[in-house]
Structures are given as structure tokens and as C-alpha cells.
Amino acid sequence: MPTTPESPLSAPQRPLAVPAPRPRGDWDAWGSEPARLPAAAKAIVATLLPGKAHPVPHRAAPVLTPSLLTDEDHTALAAVVDAGAAAATRDDAVRMLHLGGKSTPDLLRRRLDETQAAPDAVVSPATHDEVAAVLRVCGECGIAVVPFGGGTSVVGGVDPVRGAHRAVIALDLGRTAALLALDEVSLLATFGAGTTGPQAEELLGARGYTLGHFPQSFLYASLGGYAATRSSGQASRGYGRFDDLVHALRVATPAGDLDLGRAPASAAGPDLRELFLGSEGAFGVLTEVTVRIRPVPAATAYGAWSFPDFASGASAFREATQRSIRPTVLRLSDETETRVNAAMGGHLTRMRGCLAVATFEDATAAEAEAARAALDAVFRAHGATPRGEDPARSWERGRFASPALRDTLMDIGVLAETLETATTWANLPTLKASVTAALTESLTAAGTKPIVLCHISHVYPAGASLYFTVVAALTDDPGAQWTTAKDAASRAIGDARGTITHHHAVGRDHRPYLEAEIGPLGVEVLRAVKDVLDPRGIMNPGALVAPAADAAERA
Numbered sequence: 001m002p003t004t005p006e007s008p009l010s011a012p013q014r015p016l017a018v019p020a021p022r023p024r025g026d027w028d029a030w031g032s033e034p035a036r037l038p039a040a041a042k043a044i045v046a047t048l049l050p051g052k053a054h055p056v057p058h059r060a061a062p063v064l065t066p067s068l069l070t071d072e073d074h075t076a077l078a079a080v081v082d083a084g085a086a087a088a089t090r091d092d093a094v095r096m097l098h099l100g101g102k103s104t105p106d107l108l109r110r111r112l113d114e115t116q117a118a119p120d121a122v123v124s125p126a127t128h129d130e131v132a133a134v135l136r137v138c139g140e141c142g143i144a145v146v147p148f149g150g151g152t153s154v155v156g157g158v159d160p161v162r163g164a165h166r167a168v169i170a171l172d173l174g175r176t177a178a179l180l181a182l183d184e185v186s187l188l189a190t191f192g193a194g195t196t197g198p199q200a201e202e203l204l205g206a207r208g209y210t211l212g213h214f215p216q217s218f219l220y221a222s223l224g225g226y227a228a229t230r231s232s233g234q235a236s237r238g239y240g241r242f243d244d245l246v247h248a249l250r251v252a253t254p255a256g257d258l259d260l261g262r263a264p265a266s267a268a269g270p271d272l273r274e275l276f277l278g279s280e281g282a283f284g285v286l287t288e289v290t291v292r293i294r295p296v297p298a299a300t301a302y303g304a305w306s307f308p309d310f311a312s313g314a315s316a317f318r319e320a321t322q323r324s325i326r327p328t329v330l331r332l333s334d335e336t337e338t339r340v341n342a343a344m345g346g347h348l349t350r351m352r353g354c355l356a357v358a359t360f361e362d363a364t365a366a367e368a369e370a371a372r373a374a375l376d377a378v379f380r381a382h383g384a385t386p387r388g389e390d391p392a393r394s395w396e397r398g399r400f401a402s403p404a405l406r407d408t409l410m411d412i413g414v415l416a417e418t419l420e421t422a423t424t425w426a427n428l429p430t431l432k433a434s435v436t437a438a439l440t441e442s443l444t445a446a447g448t449k450p451i452v453l454c455h456i457s458h459v460y461p462a463g464a465s466l467y468f469t470v471v472a473a474l475t476d477d478p479g480a481q482w483t484t485a486k487d488a489a490s491r492a493i494g495d496a497r498g499t500i501t502h503h504h505a506v507g508r509d510h511r512p513y514l515e516a517e518i519g520p521l522g523v524e525v526l527r528a529v530k531d532v533l534d535p536r537g538i539m540n541p542g543a544l545v546a547p548a549a550d551a552a553e554r555a
Contacts, residue, residue: 015178015192017206019199022177024151025220027096028058028110035404037412038344044471045414048449053413054474056108062099062116064092068167069120073141077123077169080133087124087175094122098170100160101153102403103509104417107410108479119146119160119170126175128287132252134171135285135538139254144168144538147281149194149222154418155507156543157229157280163541164548171285173224179203180288188247190290193224209293212239212328215503219400224286229505230278232465234399236458237321238328238361241503243277245291251276253284253533261290275529280505281540282526283533297361300328301368303376304391305384307354310334311429314456314464316382317356318425321459325374327358330459331395334432337453337469345394356384357392415448415472417482419489420457421498422465431496432466438492439470442485448472458502465502506544514544 025031037045067090078088089095095118100106110116120143125131138145144165148158162168173194181190189209191200197218200211213226213233225231226242227249233242248261260273276286307313313332320330333341338355358375362368376386406416423431436452443450450472458465468489475481486509493500494516501510515523523546530537530545541547 015180016182017179017203019177019179019195019202021174022196022199022220024097025102027062027099028107029407030102030107030403031219031407033404035401035408037405037408040344044340044343044451045409045412048414048451048471048473049412054476054478055413056111056410056474056478058111058411062096062110062118063114064095064116064118067095067118067120068162069143069169070167073143073167074121076137076141077121077134080137081123081125081130083124083126083175087126088121090121092118095119095170098122098148098151098158098160098172101151101156101158101507103154103156104406104410104415104482105479105509106154106156107407108482111410112479117160120162120167122148122170122172124172124175128176128250128252128257131171131173131176131285131287132257134169135252135254138169138538139536142166142536142538144541145171145281145285146540147224147228147285148172149174149225149228150196150217150220152217152221152225153229153505153507155501155504155509157505157507157540159508159542161508161541161543163537165538165541168541173222173285173287176224176287177222181290182207187293188290189293190248190288191223193222193227193286193289195223197221197223197226204293205296208296210296211245211291211293213242213245214399216400216403223289223291227277227286227289228280230503232458232503234331234457235328235359235361237330238326238359239294241458246273246277246289247292248290249273249276249286250288251284252287254536254538255533258284278505280507280544282544283530284539295363297368298363299361299365299368301360301365301372302389302392302396303327303358303360303372304387304389305356305376305379306338306352306387307332307356307379307382307384310354310432312382313354313356313384314425314428316379316384317456317459317464319382320375320378322461323378325371325378327371327375328361329357329359329392329396330456331358332356332456334454336451337455340451340453340471355387355391357395359392359396409471410474413474415474415478415482416469417486418467418469419486420465420467420502420504421493421500422458422463422502423496423498424463427497428464428466431493431498434492434496435466435468435489435498438488439468439485442488443470443472443481446475446481446484448475448481466498508542511542511544511546
């Protein structure tokens with residue numbers, strides 16, 4: 001029989017299940033295992049490195065900034081977490097794993113800078129109440145707090161920034177990982193915010209369910225991180241973005257606690273969940289997330305097609321989406337990405353035009369095949385040629401591997417980084433051309449021959465996202481090289497009326513461009529919310545919302 005939550009007076013002891021611990025990535029790489037560079041990639045690398053290469057080697061071990069947390073601070077923090085000093089540590093081996101996110105600038109700093117800015121301590125609460133107690137201590141002691149899930153931010157979202165405070169802690173939520181409640185009638189599951197994607201799928205899969213959220217960061221990122229950044233997984237066409245999956249949130253803020261979301265829809269004023277979806281730890285800490293789940297699909301079909309060009313492929317994607325044809329995954333690579341991926345797979349002469357891949361999950365094989373046939377009919381009408389199942393299956397096998405490949409390329413002097421945006425279907429060609437030109441011009445001016453790849457990764461009736469990958473030789477100043485190129489691309493996105501981020505979030509890196517999108521008043525609204533929920537400004541200083549001193553200077 002399906003289970004439903006019992007009344008509060010007879011609620012089962014929490015949690016229902018605790019997952020096995022998950023590994024973290026290395027301190028200076030995306031993951032913990034180096035990616036092998038495919039043999040076919042050597043020809044591409046040779047075209048990028050016509051002259052002297054500038055490899056960026058790993059350091060043996062980092063030198064961390066000394067901890068500024070006093071013994072009194074440490075004692076106060078250890079007193080409010082159940083594992084005591086073990087869960088509130090100044091140990092360098094633990095601090096080293098909380099240096100920030102995993103963008104190219106992050107990884108370059110860890111390879112190039114002798115001293116690494118580190119949190120003054122890492123505190124690991126296990127429950128909502130412990131999180132709230134840690135925030136209370138930090139507010140009283142003037143300590144900044146950076147919520148830390150999987151550490152996969154690529155926009156400076158989890159940097160250990162003290163701001164105006166005398167110390168900063170990384171608030172590691174890994175010990176909150178658990179399945180806390182399961183309602184099999186309503187198909188809702190409540191998790192501790194530190195539960196990673198693989199842990200959630202493990203716990204749900206044992207009971208016949210899936211969340212269906214699979215971003216590229218899936219192996220390391222947490223559900224709280226998904227919510228705090230408005231993540232969008234690769235199966236978003238079938239399952240929805242993560243904010244679509246959120247039913248309820250429990251939040252600890254310096255000003256108090258909030259329990260948000262009690263019905264599938266409500267007209268009880270503005271939806272306060274929206275204040276915290278995408279809030280990136282700037283307003284408080286998401287401690288529990290209740291999400292919509294589904295039975296594990298019984299069947300999956302696959303399909304791939306090649307289009308003559310990107311325009312015809314985008315037109316087909318638009319029609320299929322507006323006609324409510326709903327594959328689970330739907331992706332369209334442009335001509336450059338199609339050629340590069342074909343070469344990487346050793347199929348240089350077998351793929352032309354633009355490759356589209358799709359998957360179809362359903363309760364029966366017949367239903368999955370019906371969805372595939374409906375999409376096939378639309379695609380053929382736009383000039384597509386079917387390419388069988390293999391390209392889609394191949395994409396699925398390697399879909400989480402690309403970030404680690406970036407580390408391997410850096411080893412030999414090659415820059416590989418990504419950025420993303422979104423716009424309406426009518427504006428898609430303009431935005432794509434503008435961003436491609438900005439990246440190409442900036443990196444060419446730096447003395448390299450860049451390759452700019454692009455694909456449609458998420459679709460909606462009104463528009464789509466564009467995901468760009470940039471590959472170029474690293475220069476002798478790689479940090480400035482990418483910072484300049486990213487700034488040029490970000491300005492091009494604003495000028496072409498795209499969003500500064502579709503799913504990577506704002507963090508610190510995108511914050512300078514946010515006002516152009518939401519306006520000065522929008523920025524002041526965010527500041528006002530932060531002032532109410534975080535009056536001392538201890539929460540993730542500089543992420544999403546400018547520090548109070550910066551805001552005052554601008555005023």
C-alpha cells in the first residue's frame with residue numbers, strides 16, 4: 001500500500017533512510033579521477049596549439065590562508081552541532097575541500113596561486129535545528145556563512161568570502177543527507193538539503209521512484225544546491241526544471257525559520273518559495289526540500305536526427321515543443337559542435353549538418369515509441385534525416401564526463417569552458433550570433449584560434465536556452481584571457497536581450513550584469529529582502545546581492 005505522512009502527533013522517527021556517503025571532487029579538479037583525452041582529440045588540439053603551449057600543471061598541495069576563527073568561536077560552534085569538534089573543524093585537510101566552486105577561474109587559481117583563500121572553519125550540522133543554531137552563533141560572533149552542498153558552482157557562488165566580517169565558515173550540509181518523508185499517494189518526497197543527486201536516486205530507486213533531475217553536475221551537486229540555483233537538468237523537457245519539481249522548502253535564516261509550501265497551488269499572496277529558489281544562500285539556508293517524484297519509467301526509447309543546418313533544427317524544436325510533444329531529453333548541436341563531437345568519437349566523415357538527440361521515457365515501450373514517432377514526423381517535415389539510436393545512447397553514456405575533460409585539457413595548455421543563456425525563439429538566431437562573435441573576437445585578440453560550440457539544451461513553448469562551449473589555447477595569462485572573454489560574452493548577452501544565466505545562477509561572477517536584466521529597482525528589492533532576513537549580512541557575502549558597503553557607495 002502507498003504510504004502517506006502520519007499526523008504530527010504520530011509521525012515516524014526521522015529520517016526514513018540515510019544514504020551511503022558520496023565522495024567529493026579533488027580540491028583542484030572537477031572530480032577525483034582524471035579524464036582520458038580521446039585519441040581523436042589530438043588532431044583538434046594540434047589546430048589549437050600551433051605555437052608554444054602554456055600548460056597549467058597541478059600543485060602538489062595548497063598553502064591555505066590561516067584560520068581567523070578564535071578558540072572561543074570554535075567552542076561556541078562545536079557546542080551546537082551534535083558531533084562537536086569533529087563537525088566544526090579548522091583542519092586544513094577539510095578546509096582544502098571547501099575553497100569554492102569549480103569554474104575555470106577557480107581551477108586556475110588553485111593551480112597558479114601559491115596561497116589559497118580558505119574558509120576559517122568548516123561546520124557540518126546534521127539537522128535544521130543545528131543549522132539554525134549555527135546561524136545564531138555566527139550572527140552573534142560576526143562570522144560570515146557560506147552554505148556548501150556539492151561545491152560545483154561555476155559562477156563564484158560558494159567562495160569563502162568574509163566580506164565585512166572577521167571570519168567565514170563553510171556550512172557543509174553533507175550530514176543532512178537523508179530521505180526524511182515519503183508520501184506515495186501525493187508522490188512527494190522530503191530530503192535533507194545536502195542529499196546529492198546520486199543519493200536521492202539511490203533512496204528513491206529502492207522504492208520504485210525517481211526524481212529525474214540530471215544536470216551535468218549530477219555526480220556531486222546537492223538538492224539544496226539545485227534549489228538555490230534554479231538548476232535545470234538534462235531531462236528538463238520530460239521532468240521540468242528543478243524549481244518546477246519543488247513542492248515545499250524549509251529554510252533557516254538569521255531572522256528566523258520559514259516553512260513554505262503546503263498545497264500544489266495557492267493564491268495566498270506571492271509565492272515566498274520563489275524568494276529562495278535561486279537565492280544562492282544569500283538570504284538563508286535551505287535545510288529541507290520536498291520534491292515531486294515519479295515512478296521509475298518502465299521503458300526508454302532513443303532517437304537521433306541530423307538537420308541540414310541549425311536554423312531548420314531550431315524551427316523543428318520550436319514546432320515540436322509548441323505542439324506539446326514531450327520527449328524526456330531534447331538537444332540540438334550546431335554545425336561546429338556536431339563536427340567536433342563526431343571527430344572526438346572517431347566519426348569525422350559520418351556526420352554533417354546539426355545533430356539532434358532525444359530520449360523518451362514512459363510507462364510502456366509502446367508509449368515511448370509513440371512519442372518518438374511523433375517527434376520523428378515533425379523533424380522529417382523540417383528536413384531531418386534519422387540517424388538511429390546510437391548517437392543518443394552514446395550521448396547518454398558520457399553525459400557527466402565533460403567537466404572532468406576540462407581538467408585534462410588544462411594540463412596540456414588548452415582552455416575549455418562553458419556559459420549559457422536563454423531567449424525567445426524569435427530572438428534565438430540573434431543571440432547565438434552575438435555571443436559567438438563576442439567570444440571569437442575576444443579570444444582571437446588574445447592571440448588564439450578559438451572554437452566556439454553551441455547547442456540548444458532546454459526548450460519551452462516561448463523559447464530555448466543556448467549552451468556554449470569554448471575551446472582555445474591557454475595564453476601566458478590564462479586568468480585574464482577567460483575573464484576578458486566571459487565579460488565580452490556577458491555584455492553581448494545583455495545587448496541581445498538574453499538572460500545572463502539560464503541555470504548556472506548569478507553568484508559573484510554574474511552579479512555585475514544582473515542590474516541590466518532586472519533594473520535598479522529589482523536590485524533594491526533583493527537588497528531589501530536580504531536586509532530583513534539577514535540584517536547583519538552574514539549570509540554568503542557578495543553572492544547575488546552586493547555587500548551593503550558596495551550598495552551604499554552606488555547609492
